[in-house]
Amino acid sequence: MSSYVYIYDKQGIELHCLKTHHQVCGLDFLPYHFLLVSVNKRGFLQYTDTSTGEQIASICTRLGRTHCLTHNTHNGIVHVGHSNGTVTLWSPNTPEPLVKMLCHRGPIKSMVIDSDGQYMITGGVDSKVRIWDVRTYKSLGEIKTFSPATTMCLSQRNILAIGSGRKIVTYHEPFSKDLHTPFMKHYCDDVINSIEFCPYEDVLGIGHGAGFSSILIPGSAEPNIDSLEANPYQTKSQRREHEVKMLLEKIQSELISLKADSIKNIADMTQEELVMLKQKEEEAVKTAKRADFRKRGKSGALKQINTMEKRAKKQEISFKKQKEARKNAILKKKRILEGNYSVLDRFK
Template sequence: VYDNQGLELNVLKSFSNVLRLQFLPYHFLLATANAQGFLQYLDISVGKEVAALSTRGGRLAVMAQNPANAVLHLGHGNGTVTLWSPSVPEPLVRVLCHRGAVRALAVDPSGTYMASAGLDRKLRVFDLRTYKALHDLVLPLGAAHLDFSQRGLLAASCGDVVQVYKEVGKELPTQPYLCHRPPRPPSALRFCPFEDVLGAGHAHGFTSILVPGAGEANLDALENNPYRSRRQRQEWEVKALLEKIPAELLTLDPSLLGRTDTATLQQKRDERIQRLGFDPQAKAKFKPRRRVKGSSSLHRKKKVAHEEQRAVIQQSVEQREQERKRERKAMKKTGKKTGAPPTPKRGALERFRR
């Protein structure tokens, strides 16, 4: 590993016989494919190996990355393409693309289409939503290298000629959009981001090919700013490190991470009901609440105290009623209630009459 001045920073001795390299920017992972058929992931933020997967597919000389979900596509000698994630030891998807060995792979920036080229001299475009071939094109010499631009243009090196195809998702045209012959047969192809330039490397050096409409003109400065300063680059690196996505969240469909797998939950519930013979969740609705140890005795003490308090209140109410009755009787006798003079006794009334 070297810096921008050419000074050696580190040597990864555990990664041997490496044939292809891919860097996952949002996960800070460096993926390597070697000649023994092993796919290894290195977390560069901590310097530790995340996963080492045995593909059991032989020499891994063809590898491409899906920019939409960071899934790696590997081409094998039996004509199949496998999709890999560091958290799964087996391939996520296995697609039979060609009758011969796969020579080149490329995935468009939207993650919708994949282009593959094999020894059968066929150039095929696949829809990654259904994993079915959309278009086939037979090339005279086959394609050794493939690359997609930001606007969906496909570049293919066929022998000593570089061909560019336009709108490969709708229909793969028989005639290329652009052709160029470098001084020597190209050994690598790569589109320059945010520029209408295609770079081709060959034995005599490097050739820049102008491809109108290849680069994205309306750039998102918050996502990737090619004109940022040194200070902005340092701040962007710190922010990207803080927002690093764990390797366990690398899946085919990133939108599923925020959803609930209701089908799996229902399946687990049905299995639990079949194993137990009843639905524990439905029975839990009518199950009384479990009491804490000692709560029953405390409840009895509170109940006795309430009963004693109720008896005292009832006794005091009865005493007040008896006192009121006595007062009423006394008032009737004295005549205070009506305001009339007290009624004389019977003997006194007879004497008065006499």
């Protein structure tokens, strides 16, 4: 029973049991796509559409067990941290990872991405926290911790909180060059399991072995509330209307790619242009398949190309010989008619 994924409401009543998500190690939800993403002990990455209940994709990462899973809110790409120190970027439309980055020399324990989708922060067993630019896939700096960072989170104003052991350290500007001066420190009674900032409030929630506690982090929350994006003071009717609007404006899973502007480009194209683009893509795939065609033994693709070139040269030479023979025959007939041809001319 405990190996499946269950969905509950506010009152604690069980609504759904997802048996396709078996032995799950990490869960994440894409709110704009209504996709529930999970990775299990065997390394299978599964996508489920919560609006229809259909399973969109089931991908084998072939990189073993992982506990680190998050997504980029800017483009919907899922980031998975593995035990060999690599981070892979996944889309439900491709069976292979879009990007594979070597971030640490050991297993990755925690990972977080900022709200703009430009920076990624990873924490590994090597007691280092590294900051990466997702646009160029280059490291911007690193922070050395006393013990491995088991959990991390970013606030709405980009304040970084790192939990390692019983200690929590916060940094005010993690994407700048000054990474050695922490903003605040806090010690808990037991080992920290998870931390998370409360939206629109300067509060950091901490889950540890002795229970739950919360601390104040000044300046961590966003003071200006965008009611169109998230309204913490909305009523029940406003919430229903917001859910219906989100379902109507749901982004399809086929549009998840590294280029977030692809949605705009496709929307500007007409139906005829889309058909022409699809035909060109199919022709490109066919030509690529022909180029990559291989056979066993001596009849390989390179040898076939060489033999075709030789045949073409032979045909060209034979064509020239035939042309010269025709020309000589015409001259011979012309001489016979004019009377300038003798019997001895055939020995020339």
